[in-house]
Amino acid sequence: MSKEITSRSQDYSQWYNDIVIKAGLADYSAVRGCMVIKPYGFGLWENMRDALDKMFKETGHVNAYFPLFVPKSLFEAEEKNAEGFAKECAVVTHYRLKADPDNKGKLIVDAEAKLEEELIVRPTSEAIIWNTYRDWIQSYRDLPILVNQWANVVRWEMRTRLFLRTAEFLWQEGHTAHATKEEAIVETKKMLEVYADFVENWMALPVIKGIKTPNERFAGAEDTYCIEALMQDGKALQAGTSHFLGQNFAKAFNVKFSDKDNKLEYVWATSWGVSTRLIGALVMAHSDDDGLVLPPKIAPLQVVIVPIYKGEEQKALINDKVKNIVSELKANGISVKYDDSDNARPGWKFAQYELQGVPVRLAIGARDLEANVIEVARRDTKEKKSVSIDGIGSYIQTLLNEIQQNIYNRAKAFQQAHITTVNNWDEFIKSLDEHTGFVSAHWDGTPETEEKIKELSKATIRCIPLDNVQEEGKCILTGKPSSQRVLFARAY
Amino acid sequence: MSKEITSRSQDYSQWYNDIVIKAGLADYSAVRGCMVIKPYGFGLWENMRDALDKMFKETGHVNAYFPLFVPKSLFEAEEKNAEGFAKECAVVTHYRLKADPDNKGKLIVDAEAKLEEELIVRPTSEAIIWNTYRDWIQSYRDLPILVNQWANVVRWEMRTRLFLRTAEFLWQEGHTAHATKEEAIVETKKMLEVYADFVENWMALPVIKGIKTPNERFAGAEDTYCIEALMQDGKALQAGTSHFLGQNFAKAFNVKFSDKDNKLEYVWATSWGVSTRLIGALVMAHSDDDGLVLPPKIAPLQVVIVPIYKGEEQKALINDKVKNIVSELKANGISVKYDDSDNARPGWKFAQYELQGVPVRLAIGARDLEANVIEVARRDTKEKKSVSIDGIGSYIQTLLNEIQQNIYNRAKAFQQAHITTVNNWDEFIKSLDEHTGFVSAHWDGTPETEEKIKELSKATIRCIPLDNVQEEGKCILTGKPSSQRVLFARAY
Numbered sequence: 001m002s003k004e005i006t007s008r009s010q011d012y013s014q015w016y017n018d019i020v021i022k023a024g025l026a027d028y029s030a031v032r033g034c035m036v037i038k039p040y041g042f043g044l045w046e047n048m049r050d051a052l053d054k055m056f057k058e059t060g061h062v063n064a065y066f067p068l069f070v071p072k073s074l075f076e077a078e079e080k081n082a083e084g085f086a087k088e089c090a091v092v093t094h095y096r097l098k099a100d101p102d103n104k105g106k107l108i109v110d111a112e113a114k115l116e117e118e119l120i121v122r123p124t125s126e127a128i129i130w131n132t133y134r135d136w137i138q139s140y141r142d143l144p145i146l147v148n149q150w151a152n153v154v155r156w157e158m159r160t161r162l163f164l165r166t167a168e169f170l171w172q173e174g175h176t177a178h179a180t181k182e183e184a185i186v187e188t189k190k191m192l193e194v195y196a197d198f199v200e201n202w203m204a205l206p207v208i209k210g211i212k213t214p215n216e217r218f219a220g221a222e223d224t225y226c227i228e229a230l231m232q233d234g235k236a237l238q239a240g241t242s243h244f245l246g247q248n249f250a251k252a253f254n255v256k257f258s259d260k261d262n263k264l265e266y267v268w269a270t271s272w273g274v275s276t277r278l279i280g281a282l283v284m285a286h287s288d289d290d291g292l293v294l295p296p297k298i299a300p301l302q303v304v305i306v307p308i309y310k311g312e313e314q315k316a317l318i319n320d321k322v323k324n325i326v327s328e329l330k331a332n333g334i335s336v337k338y339d340d341s342d343n344a345r346p347g348w349k350f351a352q353y354e355l356q357g358v359p360v361r362l363a364i365g366a367r368d369l370e371a372n373v374i375e376v377a378r379r380d381t382k383e384k385k386s387v388s389i390d391g392i393g394s395y396i397q398t399l400l401n402e403i404q405q406n407i408y409n410r411a412k413a414f415q416q417a418h419i420t421t422v423n424n425w426d427e428f429i430k431s432l433d434e435h436t437g438f439v440s441a442h443w444d445g446t447p448e449t450e451e452k453i454k455e456l457s458k459a460t461i462r463c464i465p466l467d468n469v470q471e472e473g474k475c476i477l478t479g480k481p482s483s484q485r486v487l488f489a490r491a492y
Numbered sequence: 493m494s495k496e497i498t499s500r501s502q503d504y505s506q507w508y509n510d511i512v513i514k515a516g517l518a519d520y521s522a523v524r525g526c527m528v529i530k531p532y533g534f535g536l537w538e539n540m541r542d543a544l545d546k547m548f549k550e551t552g553h554v555n556a557y558f559p560l561f562v563p564k565s566l567f568e569a570e571e572k573n574a575e576g577f578a579k580e581c582a583v584v585t586h587y588r589l590k591a592d593p594d595n596k597g598k599l600i601v602d603a604e605a606k607l608e609e610e611l612i613v614r615p616t617s618e619a620i621i622w623n624t625y626r627d628w629i630q631s632y633r634d635l636p637i638l639v640n641q642w643a644n645v646v647r648w649e650m651r652t653r654l655f656l657r658t659a660e661f662l663w664q665e666g667h668t669a670h671a672t673k674e675e676a677i678v679e680t681k682k683m684l685e686v687y688a689d690f691v692e693n694w695m696a697l698p699v700i701k702g703i704k705t706p707n708e709r710f711a712g713a714e715d716t717y718c719i720e721a722l723m724q725d726g727k728a729l730q731a732g733t734s735h736f737l738g739q740n741f742a743k744a745f746n747v748k749f750s751d752k753d754n755k756l757e758y759v760w761a762t763s764w765g766v767s768t769r770l771i772g773a774l775v776m777a778h779s780d781d782d783g784l785v786l787p788p789k790i791a792p793l794q795v796v797i798v799p800i801y802k803g804e805e806q807k808a809l810i811n812d813k814v815k816n817i818v819s820e821l822k823a824n825g826i827s828v829k830y831d832d833s834d835n836a837r838p839g840w841k842f843a844q845y846e847l848q849g850v851p852v853r854l855a856i857g858a859r860d861l862e863a864n865v866i867e868v869a870r871r872d873t874k875e876k877k878s879v880s881i882d883g884i885g886s887y888i889q890t891l892l893n894e895i896q897q898n899i900y901n902r903a904k905a906f907q908q909a910h911i912t913t914v915n916n917w918d919e920f921i922k923s924l925d926e927h928t929g930f931v932s933a934h935w936d937g938t939p940e941t942e943e944k945i946k947e948l949s950k951a952t953i954r955c956i957p958l959d960n961v962q963e964e965g966k967c968i969l970t971g972k973p974s975s976q977r978v979l980f981a982r983a984y
Contacts, residue, residue, distance in 0.1 A: 030620065043554065091586040096579055402628065
C-alpha cells in the first residue's frame with residue numbers, strides 16, 4: 001500500500017492526521033490555522049449538510065444570509081458574548097492595498113484607506129443578526145422568526161487541528177426569535193433533538209444529551225444544551241450545541257415587540273450550531289488502522305466495483321456484466337463507481353478504497369462471471385463473501401443498512417463500556433487515566449470546584465445529562481453534599 | 493396595497509430597490525456595502541444554486557473549499573491579478589481585541605496582536621487555489637482537476653447596489669487545471685455554455701455569448717468569455733464569465749506536471765463564476781410595476797392558494813377541498829402554499845403575492861366549490877380564468893411550463909428589438925440615447941479607441957459575439973478599417 005498510516009496504538013493523534021490527509025478529506029493551507037477541504041471531504045460535508053438542512057426545513061426553518069463582517073460597535077454590544085470572542089477574532093482595518101514604492105511588484109497596505117470603524121470577521125453571528133432583527137420585528141405577528149444560516153466563521157485559535165479546531169470553519173447557525181420564554185426553550189430543546197437524531201442516525205454516532213454548567217456555557221447564553229460523543233481514545237467531543245439566549249441579545253440590541261395586549265416586550269432568543277468539526281468526530285469515532293470507516297448514509301461513495309482480469313477480452317466481458325450491475329445499484333438509489341482504470345493493480349485499489357472508507361467493495365473476475373457471482377467486501381467488518389449477481393441491487397441495499405446499524409452498534413457498545421460511575425477522587429483519577437471515557441460523579445455545584453477539578457485532572461464537566469437521576473451524594477473533591485451526578489471527561 | 497412600489501417610468505432605479513426590499517429579497521445591513529439576503533431571496537438563490545450545482549456535477553466537476561484569507565505574498569504573486577484587485581480589498585491586520593482602558597465595556601484592537609503578514613479577504617480565489625494545486629499536481633495523471641467552490645467573496649466597491657454590486661457577495665468559482673491549452677479552452681467554452689443554458693432555461697433570460705476585449709478581460713486572464721443580458725431600461729448586464737487563464741497562474745505559483753514523455757510543463761488553467769448578481773438581473777429583466785415576476789423553475793413558491801369565505805362554515809368546506817388540491821399539486825412536483833391566515837383580506841394577499849412574484853395564484857370561494865372550479869391567475873400576464881378542479885394538477889403543471897416559456901419569449905423579443913446596427917457616430921449616440929440596448933458597430937480594434945468611445949458615450953464594448961460575421965467596415969469613431977462589428981451598450 002502506497003499511503004501508509006500510523007496505527008492508533010502507536011500514535012492516536014498522528015493516526016487521525018494521516019487518515020484526514022491521506023484519505024483526501026482535507027489538508028493544511030498556506031494560511032495559518034486554515035484548512036483546504038478537498039473534494040472527497042467536501043462531498044462528505046455536502047451529504048451531512050443536505051441531510052441536516054432537510055431536517056431544519058421539516059421543523060419549519062428557512063435559510064438566509066447575513067454579512068461576514070461585524071462592525072466593532074455591534075460586536076461589543078452584548079458584553080459577555082464580546083468578552084468571550086474578543087481574544088480570538090480577525091480584524092479588518094483597511095480596505096485597499098497599494099504598490100510598494102520600495103519593492104517593485106510588491107504591495108503594501110494603503111495607510112490612507114483605514115476604516116473609520118474596524119470590522120470583525122464573524123466568529124458567530126448573534127450580534128449582526130439581532131441588530132437586523134430589530135428591523136424585522138414589531139409585533140407578535142412577526143414572531144417566531146426561525147432562520148438558519150450556512151456560513152464560514154473565523155476564530156483565531158492558537159493551536160489548530162484539521163476539522164477539530166481550525167481558524168476558519170464551515171457551520172450552520174440557527175437564530176430564532178420568540179414571543180415567550182417557554183417557546184424559546186421548547187425551540188432550544190427541539191434543535192438539540194434534531195442534532196441528536198442526525199448524529200446518531202446519519203453519522204452512526206451515539207451521543208449523550210445534556211446541559212452545560214454555567215462555566216461551560218456559550219458566551220451570552222442563559223443555558224447551553226449539548227450533545228457529547230465519545231472518541232476511540234476515550235476522549236469526549238462536543239458535537240453540537242443549542243443555546244437558550246433569554247433576552248440578552250434583545251436587550252443589547254433593543255429588539256422589542258408589541259404583544260397581543262399592545263404591551264412592548266423584549267424578544268426571546270435561541271441559537272444553535274454544528275460545524276465541520278463533526279467530520280473530525282466521524283473520523284475519530286469509527287475509523288481503524290486501515291483508514292476511514294464511513295456510515296453508508298453519508299458516504300460520498302457507497303459502493304466501488306473493481307474488475308480483476310487478464311487481457312482485454314476478459315475486461316470486455318466483465319465491463320458488459322458490470323454495466324447491468326451499476327444500473328441495478330443506481331436504480332436502488334445507491335451511489336456507485338466502477339473503477340476500471342488501468343493505472344493501478346486491484347490490490348492497490350482495494351487498499352485505496354479501504355483508506356477512503358467506501359462501505360462496500362465489489363470485485364469481479366472471469367471465474368465469477370462464469371458462476372454468475374460477485375465478491376462483496378464490507379469495509380466495517382472486512383468480511384468477504386461471494387454473492388449471486390441476481391438481485392444484487394436489493395442485496396446491497398440491505399447490506400448498506402446493516403453496515404449503518406453495525407457501525408452505530410459498535411460505537412454504542414464502546415460508549416456504554418466507557419461510562420464509569422465513581423464515588424471518590426482516587427476512583428475518579430484512576431478511571432480517567434486507565435479506563436478513559438465518561439466518568440459519572442458527584443460535584444458540589446460550584447464553579448470553583450469545577451475549575452479545581454479541571455486543573456487537577458484535566459477533565460471537564462461535559463454535561464449534566466438530560467435524563468439525570470436525582471440522588472444524594474458527596475462531591476468527589478470537596479465532600480460537600482450533591483444532589484446529582486454529572487459527566488466528566490477529558491475532551492477535544 | 494400596503495407596500496407601494498415606484499413605477500419603472502417614474503424612477504427605474506428606485507423601482508428596482510423597492511422590489512428587492514419590499515418583496516423581501518434583501519435589505520441593507522449595518523455593514524457598509526454588505527446586504528442581508530432575506531429568507532425569500534435566499535430561497536430563490538438556493539434554487540438557482542442547486543440547479544447550477546447539478547449542471548456542474550453533470551459536467552464532471554466536484555466541489556471543494558479553500559480558505560477565506562489570502563496571505564499578501566500569495567495575493568501579489570500573479571501581478572495583473574493583484575493589480576486588478578488591490579484597490580478594493582479588505583485587509584485583516586490583527587487577530588485580537590482587548591478591553592479599552594479608557595472606555596468601560598468597549599473594545600479596541602490589541603496592537604500587540606498584529607499579524608506578521610497581512611491577510612486579504614478573498615476577492616477571488618485563483619491565488620490561494622493555485623498555490624494549493626502545486627501540491628496536488630505532479631504528473632499528467634493528476635489532470636484534469638475540475639473543482640468548483642461555493643463561497644463568499646469581498647470586493648470593496650465604493651458605490652454599491654443590492655445584489656448588483658455589493659462589498660460581500662455569494663458566488664461560485666470554478667478553477668480547473670489541464671495538461672493542454674486546447675483542453676483548457678474547451679473547458680472555458682463548455683462552462684460558458686453551461687451558464688448560457690442555465691440563465692436562458694432556468695432564469696428565462698436570453699443572453700448573448702461573446703468574448704471580451706483585452707480592456708475588459710478578467711485581471712490575469714488570456715481570454716474572458718461572457719454572457720450578456722439586457723435589462724428593461726435598455727442597459728446591459730454581464731451575467732457570467734468564463735476565463736481562459738493560460739499558464740499565468742501556473743507560472744506565478746510554479747505549478748508544473750510531468751507529461752507522458754516525462755517532460756516538465758506548466759499547467760493550463762480556467763476559472764469561471766456567477767454570483768448573487770444574477771438575482772439583480774432576474775429582478776430587472778422580468779418584473780413589472782406590481783412587483784417581481786419569477787420564472788416558475790426557480791421561484792421559491794410556485795403556487796399560492798387563497799380562500800375567499802364568509803364565516804367558519806364556508807372556510808371549513810373550502811379547507812376540505814383545498815387539502816386535496818394541495819396534495820394533487822405536490823404529487824405533480826409543484827411547490828404550493830395554502831394561505832388561510834385570518835390576519836389579512838384576500839385583496840391584500842393577492843397584492844402581496846403579486847409583489848413577491850408567485851407565478852400562479854389560485855382563489856376559491858363558496859360558489860366555486862359548488863361549481864367544482866377554481867380561479868387561476870397568472871402572474872406574468874395577469875390573466876384570470878375559472879378552471880375545473882378535476883385534473884388541476886396537470887393543468888397547473890402545463891401552465892407553469894407555459895409561463896416559463898412566455899417570460900423567456902417576452903425577454904427574447906425585447907432583446908431582439910434592442911439590438912441596433914449603426915454605421916456612424918451620430919447613429920451610435922442616437923441609438924444609445926433614444927433606443928437604448930445593444931448597438932452593433934464597427935470599431936478599429938485598439939484599446940485607445942475603445943477607451944475614447946467609453947469616455948464620450950458611457951458605452952462599453954460588451955463583447956465580440958461568438959457567432960460574429962466577418963465583414964469589412966469603418967470604425968464609428970476613427971473611420972479606420974475594421975473586420976467585424978462588436979456589441980456596445982451602457983451597462984450595469
